[in-house]
Amino acid sequence: MTSPETLSAAASAVAFTPHFTNRFHSLGPAFFTELQAAALPAPHWIGVSQPCTELLGWPSDWWQQPGALDAFSGHAPWPGMQPLASVYSGHQFGVWAGQLGDGRALWLGEVQAPGGPLEMQLKGAGPTPYSRRGDGRAVLRSSIREFLCSEAMAGLGIPTTRALCLVGSRELKVQRETVETAAVVTRVAPSFLRFGHFEHFAHHGQPAQLQQLFDYFLRTHAPECADAPNPVTAVLARVAGQTADLIAQWQAVGFMHGVMNTDNMSMLGLTIDYGPFGFMDGFNPGHICNHSDHQGRYAFARQPQVGLWNLHALAQALFPLMPTADSDADAAAEALQEALEVYRERFGQALLSAMRAKLGLLDTLDEDGPLIDDWLRLLAKHQTDYTLAHRRLSHFDPHQPSPAEANAPVRDLFLDRPAFDAWAARYAERLKKTPADTSGDRAVRMKAVNPAVVLRNHLAQTAIERAEAGDFSEVQRLQQVLSRPYDEPSKPADADFPPDWAQHLEVSCSS
Structure with missing residues (x-):
């Protein structure tokens, strides 16, 4: 990739039309609101991930297809895309936050990839009914961080949502701590379902919708649990195991999520919602990467405990679906608790295994x-x-x-x-x-397990500052380096100590 002007002017010689479906759409309006994106004015390409392109099975020049820039900047969806914002709830910083939802994300639909269906989302595509008085936009700064870290985590072999592309606009300004330009990142995952989707219907006393959502998840993402004696506990144990494996990998590589709210926890054990994340520089188990986390709830060493706390919240949401929830509530609660024990067992084993590998x-x-x-x-x-x-x-x-x-x-x-x-x-x-x-x-x-390069804050900040000045080459270069984190980089500074000024960088929930 070169300049955005060159990218926007490019044209593909090969026609490419992906086929979109949307199984989630079949759930009905209780689960989402259909709406169109708010288009970015004068959009331009900032970056495209070739590894994610390969995951989709798309041609490497898909972004040169006429209409591609319009589709991924919110101007005109491709045929088959059905934009919608889903509703969910959740606990934020350990406190019930009530109704949340996709406040600045739009589901576009599913594409059939070589490894199975993959959903796509635009993040930063404007307000939705769930924006809670927000503008529904994402700033360039946070969008670059999500674009780079999604692909960096994939390069590290850690389960994650992916980032296909990043589009910016010099004309659209948004107010955060300062006035910043807006951007839209396209996210890709087998599913964007969160713990909070189930919490929403459980806490709002909608058992029919809760059952419908559970059946959908069982059918589309956990069919092996359908024949279990109790599909509810089977699903919970499955999610608990995947979450344990994920957080063990975070701890092993020194990654801090920063905002482990239940609405930011994936039902597939994926790293999701890259906000104020960070990779450890000097090792400090008590490090808090999120400047907004004043109580240190999501400090590095607390992530395993928070993962289990969040799973308890999911178990509580699934409780109404237990066959004996009405006749023998104690037995139902005990069965759910037993399913959660998978987390304790798997996390300890997974972390010890990962650390053994790191020490050879x-x-x-x-x-x-x-x-x-x-x-x-x-x-x-x-x-x-x-x-x-x-x-x-x-x-x-x-x-x-x-x-x-x-x-x-x-x-x-x-x-x-x-x-x-x-x-x-x-x-x-x-x-x-x-x-x-x-x-x-x-x-x-x-x-092969101890990376030479991780997305340290100073590397991201350098790419952000250059992008804010109109130079996107560092975003593109860094994304390529991070896709092969175990190789020695051609630029030694990528794998060196952070500079002194990096100690003063702060990231928060303000994006």
């Missing part, structure tokens, strides 16, 4: 848990750079006569060298207990 431990020994815990404590004590420490640890050689000197690149990250040396001696002895595993093989494995 090929087999399983009882000492691994304490070794990993002490490694994390060491990182926290010195607030050592999380990504760099694991990447450099990939080159650790336990067989050198002087391990301290041989492993200087990782050792030098710690102010207290003797503390590192004490842990490194234990680590070296642990690695030697797998004599068939060579340092070379281990380095290859560790580099």
Whole structure:
């Protein structure tokens, strides 16, 4: 991709017309409001994700198709698109917030991709009945962050909604802390259903609609649960397991979501709604990436606990669907609680497995848990750079006569060298207990799970500032780098320490 002017003027020689359907539309008006997008004036392309394009099975030049820019900036939908905003509710910062809904997102429909149906949404396409007095717009700043992080998470192998493309407008101004330009990002996922969709109908006393939504989810996304003795607990256990796996991957890579409200929790265990997220620089378990989170509810170390809290809220919403909800409420509640135990079991196993891989431990020994815990404590004590420490640890050689000197690149990250040396001696002895595993093989494995590049705030901020000045090349370059995060980048600064000014960056819920 080059300049937006070049992109807008390009024309595809091959006709391309995707086929859209929308199974969610069949649920009826109790679940959504149909409406058209509010078009971006004078839209221009900012970025297109080729990995997401490949996921859809679309030609690489689809965005050059006549009408593509209009379709993804809200001017004129493609044939088959049925724009709608869905209604949901939820708990925000642990407090019941009542009715919410797609306040600035529009479902467009589903396309049949090689791996199955994928839904598409425009985010920032104008007000809906659920905007709660908001303007329904997304600013360029937050849209760039979502576009980049959606694809970065996919590159890391972490379940996520995807971002197909990003469109901006120099003419549409919106007021946040300051006046900013607007943008629209197109999101892609197998489903955008959230915990909050079920909470809405449960809390508003609409059991028929709750059952209808559950049946829809069972039919379209969890058919294997339909034949279970109790499909409700089967679905809850499925969601609990997927959520546990997801949050374990967040913790392992040092990712902080920032706003883990129940309306931001995916029924498919996907990372969804990229607001004030962050990747860890110096490791601090108590770090709060969201400047609006004054109580620290969503601090890094609290994410696993919040995940379980949110699942309890989902279980409460599903309670009316339990066969014995009326005749034996205690038994129904106990069965739901038992389904939630999947989360505890899966999370611990998934996180320990991920951390073993990050330390290159090929087999399983009882000492691994304490070794990993002490490694994390060491990182926290010195607030050592999380990504760099694991990447450099990939080159650790336990067989050198002087391990301290041989492993200087990782050792030098710690102010207290003797503390590192004490842990490194234990680590070296642990690695030697797998004599068939060579340092070379281990380095290859560790580099495949310890990224060289993550979307640190300063990288995103640099791309944002250039884009605000009309240069979108850094957005496009960074998206390509982040799609291959385990490769050494051609620009060393992408994988280096954050600059001093990055310490003062703040992200909040104000986008």
